[in-house]
Amino acid sequence: xxxxxxxxxxxxxxxxxxxxxxxxxxxxxxxxxxxxxxxxxxxxxxxxxxxxxxxxxxxxxxxxxxxxxxxxxxxxxxxxxxxxxxxxxxxxxxxxxxxxxxxxxxxxxxxxxxxxxxxxxxxxxxxxxxxxxxxxxxxxxxxxxxxxxxxxxxxxxxxxxxxxxxxxxxxxxxxxxxxxxxxxxxxxxxxxxxxxxxxxxxxxxxxxxxxxxxxxxxxxxxxxxxxxxxxxxxxxxxxxxxxxxxxxxxxxxxxxxxxxxxxxxxxxxxxxxxxxxxxxxxxxxxxxxxxxxxxxxxxxxxxxxxxxxxxxxxxxxxxxxxxxxxxxxxxxxxx
Amino acid sequence: xxxxxxxxxxxxxxxxxxxxxxxxxxxxxxxxxxxxxxxxxxxxxxxxxxxxxxxxxxxxxxxxxxxxxxxxxxxxxxxxxxxxxxxxxxxxxxxxxxxxxxxxxxxxxxxxxxxxxxxxxxxxxxxxxxxxxxxxxxxxxxxxxxxxxxxxxxxxxxxxxxxxxxxxxxxxxxxxxxxxxxxxxxxxxxxxxxxxxxxxxxxxxxxxxxxxxxxxxxxxxxxxxxxxxxxxxxxxxxxxxxxxxxxxxxxxxxxxxxxxxxxxxxxxxxxxxxxxxxxxxxxxxxxxxxxxxxxxxxxxxxxxxxxxxxxxxxxxxxxxxxxxxxxxxxxxxxxxxxxxxxxxxxxxxxxxxxxxxxxxxxxxxxxxxxxxxxxxxxxxxxxxxxxxxxxxxxxxxxxxxxxxxxxxxxxxxxxxxxxxxxxxxxxxxxxxxxxxxx
Numbered sequence: 001x002x003x004x005x006x007x008x009x010x011x012x013x014x015x016x017x018x019x020x021x022x023x024x025x026x027x028x029x030x031x032x033x034x035x036x037x038x039x040x041x042x043x044x045x046x047x048x049x050x051x052x053x054x055x056x057x058x059x060x061x062x063x064x065x066x067x068x069x070x071x072x073x074x075x076x077x078x079x080x081x082x083x084x085x086x087x088x089x090x091x092x093x094x095x096x097x098x099x100x101x102x103x104x105x106x107x108x109x110x111x112x113x114x115x116x117x118x119x120x121x122x123x124x125x126x127x128x129x130x131x132x133x134x135x136x137x138x139x140x141x142x143x144x145x146x147x148x149x150x151x152x153x154x155x156x157x158x159x160x161x162x163x164x165x166x167x168x169x170x171x172x173x174x175x176x177x178x179x180x181x182x183x184x185x186x187x188x189x190x191x192x193x194x195x196x197x198x199x200x201x202x203x204x205x206x207x208x209x210x211x212x213x214x215x216x217x218x219x220x221x222x223x224x225x226x227x228x229x230x231x232x233x234x235x236x237x238x239x240x241x242x243x244x245x246x247x248x249x250x251x252x253x254x255x256x257x258x259x260x261x262x263x264x265x266x267x268x269x270x271x272x273x274x275x276x277x278x279x280x281x282x283x284x285x286x287x288x289x290x291x292x293x294x295x296x297x298x299x300x301x302x303x304x305x306x307x308x309x310x311x312x313x314x315x316x317x318x319x320x321x322x323x324x325x326x327x328x329x330x331x332x333x334x335x
Numbered sequence: 336x337x338x339x340x341x342x343x344x345x346x347x348x349x350x351x352x353x354x355x356x357x358x359x360x361x362x363x364x365x366x367x368x369x370x371x372x373x374x375x376x377x378x379x380x381x382x383x384x385x386x387x388x389x390x391x392x393x394x395x396x397x398x399x400x401x402x403x404x405x406x407x408x409x410x411x412x413x414x415x416x417x418x419x420x421x422x423x424x425x426x427x428x429x430x431x432x433x434x435x436x437x438x439x440x441x442x443x444x445x446x447x448x449x450x451x452x453x454x455x456x457x458x459x460x461x462x463x464x465x466x467x468x469x470x471x472x473x474x475x476x477x478x479x480x481x482x483x484x485x486x487x488x489x490x491x492x493x494x495x496x497x498x499x500x501x502x503x504x505x506x507x508x509x510x511x512x513x514x515x516x517x518x519x520x521x522x523x524x525x526x527x528x529x530x531x532x533x534x535x536x537x538x539x540x541x542x543x544x545x546x547x548x549x550x551x552x553x554x555x556x557x558x559x560x561x562x563x564x565x566x567x568x569x570x571x572x573x574x575x576x577x578x579x580x581x582x583x584x585x586x587x588x589x590x591x592x593x594x595x596x597x598x599x600x601x602x603x604x605x606x607x608x609x610x611x612x613x614x615x616x617x618x619x620x621x622x623x624x625x626x627x628x629x630x631x632x633x634x635x636x637x638x639x640x641x642x643x644x645x646x647x648x649x650x651x652x653x654x655x656x657x658x659x660x661x662x663x664x665x666x667x668x669x670x671x672x673x674x675x676x677x678x679x680x681x682x683x684x685x686x687x688x689x690x691x692x693x694x695x696x697x698x699x700x701x702x703x704x705x706x707x708x709x710x711x712x713x714x715x716x717x718x719x720x721x722x723x724x725x726x727x728x729x730x731x732x733x734x735x736x737x738x739x740x741x742x743x744x745x746x747x748x749x750x751x752x753x754x755x756x757x758x759x760x761x762x763x764x765x766x767x768x769x770x771x772x773x
Contacts, residue, residue: 072771073448073728076427077662099768168749169591191594192537192746277416277596279539279739281746296420298732298771299444 060312067305076301089306100294104307106282107290111266114197114286118204119261123254125205126212131246133213134220144217151210159274162203166190166275191276196284203271208264212257219253220246255326262322263315287311367452367660367667375408375669378421380436380656382489382690384623386412392689400676406669415540416596419731425661426450433664434673437485438540439475439655440724440734446477446484447728452660452670453482462486462675472695475653475723485657486674487695489687491615492716493544493636493651500630501529501610510634514577517611517637521587524610531587533600533612534578536745539738542578544652545613546741547724549574551649552639557737562727566737566767567760575741576759583748593742593749604631615654618691618709633712635720643720651716653723655695693717729770736766 066079067089075082095101133144150158165172167190174187190199223246231241247254269288272280278296280289291311295304377397383389389412397408411432413421419441425431426448437445445451452458454476459465465473472487495517497510505524511517521531535541550557555570565571582588589609592600601617603609605624613636621631635643636650643650658677660670676682683699693714694700705714724730740762748754 073444076423077429077449079427099765103769168594169589187591189590189594189746189749192742193750277537278735279537279742282743293735296423296735298769299423300771 063305063308066302067309069302071300071302071305073299076299079301082302085302089300089302090310092303093306093310100303103285104287104290104294107285107287110197110283110285111287114201114204114284115262115265117201118208118265119258121201121205122208122212122261122265123258125209126214127216127250129209129213130216130220131242133217147213148210150207151214155207155270156274158207159203159271162199162206163191163275166199192281194281194283196276196281200272200275200284200286203275204265204268207271208261212261215253215257216250219250223249259319259322263319266315367662367664367670369667369669370665372666372669373406375406375434375666375673376432377408377410377673378418378432378435379410379412380418380438381412381414382656382692384620386414388623392686396677396682396686400673403676404669404672406666406672408673422450429663431661431663433661433666433670435659435661436488436656437659439472439485439487439653439657440540440543441731442476442484442657443478443726443728444731445659446481450662451484452662452664452667453484454486455482458671461671462678467678467696467698469695469697469700469717471653471717471721471723472655475655475726476657478726478728485659486678487655488658488677488683489656489690489692490695490717491654491692492713492721493548493613493615493654494633494712494716495636496604496612496614496617496621496631496633498604498607498610498630499632501607505610510632511611511637512634512642513640514637515640518581518585518587521581521585521611525587528608530589530603530609531611532581533595533603533609534582534588534592534745535595535598535600536582536593536749537596537742539734539742542738542741542745543724543734544615544654546571546574546578546737547652548636548649548722549578551722552647553577554647556725557733558725558727558729562725562729564729564733564767564770566763572756572760572763575744575763576754576756579741579744579748579754579759582745583754590749593745615651616691616710616713619689628709633709635712635716643716645720645722649720649722651721653717653721655692732770736769737763740766 068084068086069075069079069082070085070088071079071082092098092100093104096105129147133140133147164170168174168187171190173190174184177183178187188195190196227245227249228241231245236244267288268286269292272284272286272289273292276284276289278293280286280293287307291304291307294307295301379389379393381389383392390410393410393412397410401407415438418436418438422431422435422437422441422445426445431450437451446453454465456465468487469490472490473483476483476485476487495510501524502508502510502520505520507520507523511520517532524531534545547557550571553570553573555565555568555574557564557566557571559565582590582592589603598620600609600612601614601620602624604612604617605621605626618628618633622628638648638650641648658674660667660674664670677686678696680696680698683694683696684702684704687694687699688702688704691709693705693710694702700714705711725733727733744754744759744762747758
């Protein structure tokens with residue numbers, strides 16, 4: 001690691017020296033200046049670029065390479081020796097007639113449904129809260145701070161607390177729903193079986209909406225008060241102000257917000273893993289944990305990587321289409 | 336401008352190349368060395384009631400070892416839920432401990448990965464020879480016909496622990512010896528919030544241990560003789576159904592047990608909520624939970640009929656913990672010395688007494704302490720009626736795939752959904768199909 005960190009810096013220095021000498025020899029004093037001016041941004045970008053390579057791109061490339069290899073327990077110790085397997089891993093992953101492919105497809109649909117619901121609810125709750133918080137009233141500051149707590153808590157501590165609350169025998173949720181309110185005939189299971197989907201959704205929304213709240217609140221600060229005053233003079237009610245002024249003004253903010261929430265939720269690993277451990281219930285089998293499990297169940301990291309690559313492609317396509325659609329929308333709106 | 340771009344690209348390429356080789360090359364070095372002879376890292380499995388208890392038990396012994404050899408041992412106690420993943424990660428990266436504990440059922444899987452030092456005759460000589468150890472324990476340290484991948488450290492077997500007070504309250508005078516009796520007694524006890532038997536429905540390994548024995552009792556094995564998965568035989572299906580039916584049909588296991596995975600069944604037992612638990616070496620945990628030794632009893636785990644023995648009367652797996660040396664160790668001699676120390680007669684006696692397990696070292700087993708009420712049953716089971724889990728390379732995959740299937744069936748049972756021969760067979764078929772084909 002240390003060698004990697006120093007080498008680009010050395011390369012950078014070497015380059016600067018190399019540039020200076022011929023420039024001085026030719027006696028053109030303007031050229032180095034120009035180079036420095038144009039080169040500076042690149043030089044400043046270099047650390048970020050190197051880190052981006054190290055932290056994101058190289059593991060990604062490794063993952064792609066792995067997906068073309070038969071990386072089983074027999075090779076994990078020296079995975080350079082794992083044989084190439086062409087598209088075999090991908091064939092296993094997308095063979096929807098076989099159990100591995102079926103399970104992946106099931107997990108994909110669960111994840112899509114989960115993401116749509118979670119992002120929708122996070123956005124709706126966050127936006128509603130942000131709009132209400134626009135009014136000045138006593139205790140607003142405290143309430144704002146309170147709303148941000150779920151976002152500020154460490155994921156593990158927050159989710160494990162939810163796990164305790166969702167326990168069948170001693171959990172708070174069953175105590176309230178069953179013992180006190182009598183909503184259910186008998187205590188429900190939240191961490192296993194079909195209800196686990198709702199348990200997971202609850203935690204995800206609880207954890208995610210403060211971010212939406214924060215971003216929308218920031219967006220609302222930029223809407224001039226005069227617009228509301230003018231609208232009120234023209235006789236627009238609260239609902240019309242919301243529809244005609246607030247939401248359109250928030251559009252650019254929302255575009256980014258929804259995309260970010262979508263990517264985070266779709267990829268979320270911590271929440272389901274802390275809640276359910278290695279073997280997530282079928283109803284809450286999110287794709288990130290599913291891929292993890294597929295790698296470790298069969299100790300076949302090649303197949304797991306192939307699934308990851310498919311997920312990457314899917315997210316790329318979704319993001320690309322989303323950005324294309326929303327930017328086109330913005331252009332026409334500008335016109 | 337273009338030169339700068341070229342330089343930037345060059346730097347990036349260089350970084351890429353360096354990192355790629357650094358990552359790829361990390362684990363390819365051949366074997367151990369003696370580069371750092373003064374320190375060792377030891378990953379211990381969680382044997383006591385908690386990780387803190389384990390640290391308290393082991394640290395004085397490590398200090399003793401340091402006094403004898405001058406080698407400082409850095410101890411990390413790793414919970415069971417993490418241990419296998421940690422070992423896999425260490426294997427992949429080549430960065431791991433020097434010495435580690437493994438569940439003996441993983442021996443063959445880890446052996447196949449080549450991460451562990453093989454214990455050939457030469458290595459065994461360094462720790463006093465293979466003959467010092469009980470044969471069945473050595474049999475659970477690697478695939479047949481290969482040098483063991485580890486050395487047995489603690490041996491255990493399953494037994495039926497029963498809560499004397501709850502049995503008395505229900506008017507039961509004699510603990511059960513067959514499954515029919517377990518069910519009959521369980522039904523007498525299972526009322527008013529009390530339950531007959533405990534299960535750890537979400538603990539994959541525990542599920543496997545139970546259904547392995549039950550399958551043996553139904554005359555079935557989970558792998559064929561040549562090591563292929565065979566999960567859907569009539570015997571295997573009957574075994575899983577019988578186990579899940581204890582909750583679904585017989586209703587002697589509390590539905591809440593379906594989500595247990597953290598040994599909650601032991602605390603239910605000490606709190607007089609559950610009367611029976613099938614466990615390996617539970618004595619020390621009961622003690623730490625405030626139960627007196629005369630408040631519980633222990634008998635051999637149940638069989639279908641007759642007395643425990645071999646064949647269809649097997650009533651336990653050969654359970655145990657092995658100690659292994661990580662092949663990439665930088666202190667090979669020190670690691671071997673540490674294994675010698677941990678498996679010495681004296682340490683074997685001391686540690687096994689503390690944990691309520693049985694020493695796999697023959698000489699240590701002679702100690703009269705291991706004939707006491709709690710350990711006598713375990714020792715006898717190990718000697719007469721225990722069978723090792725299949726020592727095949729795919730064993731861990733089996734634990735995860737079938738263990739998950741049983742977990743899901745328990746979830747069905749807990750939710751009141753029917754558990755039928757067909758649904759069990761379907762779950763096991765799916766598990767078998769997810770096993771590696773090569």
